[in-house]
Amino acid sequence: MNPIISAIYAGVVQGNAKQASEKTSLAIGEGLDAETILNEGLIAAMKEVGRLFEEGEYFVPEMLVSARAMQSGMAILRPVLIAQDIRPAGKVVIGTVKGDLHDIGKNLVSMMLEGAGFQIIDLGTDVAPEKFLEAIRQNRPDIVGMSALLTTTMLNMSKTIQVLKDGGVRDGIKIIVGGAPVTEKYAAEIGADGFSPDASQAASLARRLMGLAA
Structure with missing residues (x-):
């Protein structure tokens, strides 16, 4: 590997x-x-960070620091990628569902997805179903990510999916869900395409849904 690329990789892994x-x-x-x-410096580094997290060598603070390091490199590289028409792995609309103001998990997922090569449209917190629908119509994403930290607000994931069905956009996207009270069983019950228990696995899941190597 080129020594400059190696240094980018090390910078991200080390935060x-x-x-x-x-x-x-x-x-x-x-x-x-x-x-x-992008691929050998930034994305490969975030894959390694995900591996370290899953093996218990890194924890959420280390992931956050590495993700911010990745974003610092992406901020510089992004204009070059756009100028050269290098397309992202996919486009993701993400938000915390209506009634829920928690954003740490959602933000970390966004950063890990960006580190996996995705373009992110972050709708923030307390996102109404209609706002998800509007964002999908405007941005035409490949994936929609929904987060909830409360058992009371995770019910709005189901309501949002119904609004997307009624709005005629459900079939054109993949929906992934996550958050502390959310389970794989609940994800299946509401008709989501995937569930992830943490940010690292969310990035791998998104790549698999796009037919890419996780």
């Missing part, structure tokens, strides 16, 4: 945002291929 951003700038300045920087 060193300064190194990740500076080496990304250097890689672009040296004329390295933008897609290689």
Whole structure:
């Protein structure tokens, strides 16, 4: 691997945002291929962070720090990717459902999805079903992600899916759900396409739903 790419990878895994951003700038300045920087530097690093999390070597704080380092590199690389028309792995609309103001889990999932190569449209918290519907019509995403931290608000996942069905957009998207009270059984009951218990597995799930290597 190119030593500059290796340094980007290390910066992300170690949560060193300064190194990740500076080496990304250097890689672009040296004329390295933008897609290689993305795939071998940033995405590969976030896959490693996900592996470390799943094996119990990293915890949520370490994941957050690494995800922020990845974002610092992505902020520099994104204009180059756009200019070269390098397409993301897919487009994701994500939000915490109506009545729920919790966003830490949703934010971490968003960062991990971005680190897996996805374009993110983050609707924030307390998102009404109609707002999900409007965002889908405007952005034409591949995947919609819904989060809830409360048993009372997770019922709005089902209501949102019904609104998407009534609005005629359900068949064109994949829906993934997660959050503390959400289970795989509940996801199946409400007709979601997938469930993830944590942010790392959410990124792998999204890639699988797009037919990509997890």
